[in-house]
Amino acid sequence: MRILEHSGEPLTSAQIEALTGWSSNTIRKDISYLGGDETGAAVGSSSGYAPEVLLPAISRALGLDRRRKFCVVGLGRLGSAYLNSGTMEFGGFELAAGFDTNVNRTEILKSPVPLYPAYKMGEVIGRFEIEIALLCVPAENAQAAAEKLAASGIRGIVNFAPQVLTVPPSVAVRNVYVADELRALAIAIN
Amino acid sequence: MRILEHSGEPLTSAQIEALTGWSSNTIRKDISYLGGDETGAAVGSSSGYAPEVLLPAISRALGLDRRRKFCVVGLGRLGSAYLNSGTMEFGGFELAAGFDTNVNRTEILKSPVPLYPAYKMGEVIGRFEIEIALLCVPAENAQAAAEKLAASGIRGIVNFAPQVLTVPPSVAVRNVYVADELRALAIAIN
DNA sequence: TTTTGTGAAGCGCTTCACAGCT
DNA sequence: AGCTGTGAAGCGCTTCACAAAA
Numbered sequence: 001m002r003i004l005e006h007s008g009e010p011l012t013s014a015q016i017e018a019l020t021g022w023s024s025n026t027i028r029k030d031i032s033y034l035g036g037d038e039t040g041a042a043v044g045s046s047s048g049y050a051p052e053v054l055l056p057a058i059s060r061a062l063g064l065d066r067r068r069k070f071c072v073v074g075l076g077r078l079g080s081a082y083l084n085s086g087t088m089e090f091g092g093f094e095l096a097a098g099f100d101t102n103v104n105r106t107e108i109l110k111s112p113v114p115l116y117p118a119y120k121m122g123e124v125i126g127r128f129e130i131e132i133a134l135l136c137v138p139a140e141n142a143q144a145a146a147e148k149l150a151a152s153g154i155r156g157i158v159n160f161a162p163q164v165l166t167v168p169p170s171v172a173v174r175n176v177y178v179a180d181e182l183r184a185l186a187i188a189i190n
Numbered sequence: 191m192r193i194l195e196h197s198g199e200p201l202t203s204a205q206i207e208a209l210t211g212w213s214s215n216t217i218r219k220d221i222s223y224l225g226g227d228e229t230g231a232a233v234g235s236s237s238g239y240a241p242e243v244l245l246p247a248i249s250r251a252l253g254l255d256r257r258r259k260f261c262v263v264g265l266g267r268l269g270s271a272y273l274n275s276g277t278m279e280f281g282g283f284e285l286a287a288g289f290d291t292n293v294n295r296t297e298i299l300k301s302p303v304p305l306y307p308a309y310k311m312g313e314v315i316g317r318f319e320i321e322i323a324l325l326c327v328p329a330e331n332a333q334a335a336a337e338k339l340a341a342s343g344i345r346g347i348v349n350f351a352p353q354v355l356t357v358p359p360s361v362a363v364r365n366v367y368v369a370d371e372l373r374a375l376a377i378a379i380n
Numbered sequence: 381t382t383t384t385g386t387g388a389a390g391c392g393c394t395t396c397a398c399a400g401c402t
Numbered sequence: 403a404g405c406t407g408t409g410a411a412g413c414g415c416t417t418c419a420c421a422a423a424a
Binding site for chain 1: 208209210211252253254256258260266267268270271272274282283321322324345346347348354362364366368369371372373374375376377378379380
Binding site for chain 3: 202203221234236237238
């Protein structure tokens with residue numbers, strides 16, 4: 001999304017292709033599905049797409065116009081890395097809390113957001129209306145943590161543990177499996 | 191792949207579904223494309239798939255039968271997390287080295303594998319025949335690091351930086367964009 | 381009887397090709 | 403002339419449904 005802050009200049013689908021790697025065909029097709037801006041007017045013209053019209057149209061169509069809160073669960077090296085990603089490009093997302101079963105960590109780690117022991121997950125997630133969790137605990141604790149999150153009312157989990165999670169249908173899961181990425185690369189470079 | 195070391199017992203496609211999250215239909219379909227074991231004989235029977243037949247068949251079909259070396263570039267919190275994933279489930283992949291421009295880090299960090307200053311990337315990658323890199327540097331350094339890796343003869347990059355990489359066609363890239371995962375979840379839970 | 385193996389249908393994304401707008 | 407917008411075709415993966423094998 002940062003790419004759309006290029007300037008006020010219109011971007012052609014070919015330029016967007018160069019910036020994103022998606023073909024200009026795909027770009028045009030996808031944008032056409034947006035159905036225009038808030039007035040329904042076309043987003044593009046013969047000079048390209050105006051960022052200030054395109055951006056809100058995308059956000060609205062994708063339901064990204066609401067601000068959402070997320071938290072980090074498991075404050076080991078991986079979790080604390082995401083705690084401290086700075087203001088980062090998580091546009092529209094607000095890091096609201098971190099959790100760990102180890103009270104030492106929640107007390108000692110310095111962090112831009114409040115840290116809580118894991119047993120407070122239910123209360124904190126409810127109080128702050130946190131919707132998404134980055135799950136950064138070891139694989140052997142991942143399922144238990146996911147269940148606790150689900151019970152706390154979380155709506156989505158980004159799972160970094162090499163572990164298939166079983167959660168109620170009310171919770172969406174996106175898995176980030178580094179081993180799968182390595183395998184995919186191994187196949188690609190064959 | 192670790193899952194296939196369950197025991198010597200045959201695994202049914204339904205069991206593999208529970209373990210992987212892929213539907214039993216997909217599992218069976220994909221396995222059927224393997225075209226049998228090295229003799230061409232069927233891999234499954236009415237009791238399921240025998241791991242000792244299935245595993246080599248998959249590895250052979252996917253070109254995963256070779257052992258490949260990878261390295262971690264950027265030893266901040268994220269990079270050092272992957273350095274210390276233990277023997278981890280990167281079956282078939284061997285972590286061979288870590289790199290950082292900050293010599294302090296490469297000297298102070300304790301690590302199961304040797305760490306090198308970034309300027310030794312070319313030499314070390316060549317000497318150890320490292321094929322894949324986990325790129326864990328800040329976004330603003332990612333492109334430069336990727337170019338250095340490409341020049342060092344790397345074949346694949348798993349990119350954790352929120353940054354589109356431009357690399358020669360000889361290098362395959364897999365992007366892990368956490369912000370995209372958050373967006374995908376936000377859309378899913380709408 | 382349980383589970384595989386597989387044609388057929390379904391689905392979503394990508395590519396093609398080109399009419400139409402500016 | 404240049405670029406968008408879009409029907410139509412293509413493609414790969416998933417799901418369905420069920421015959422065949424153990």
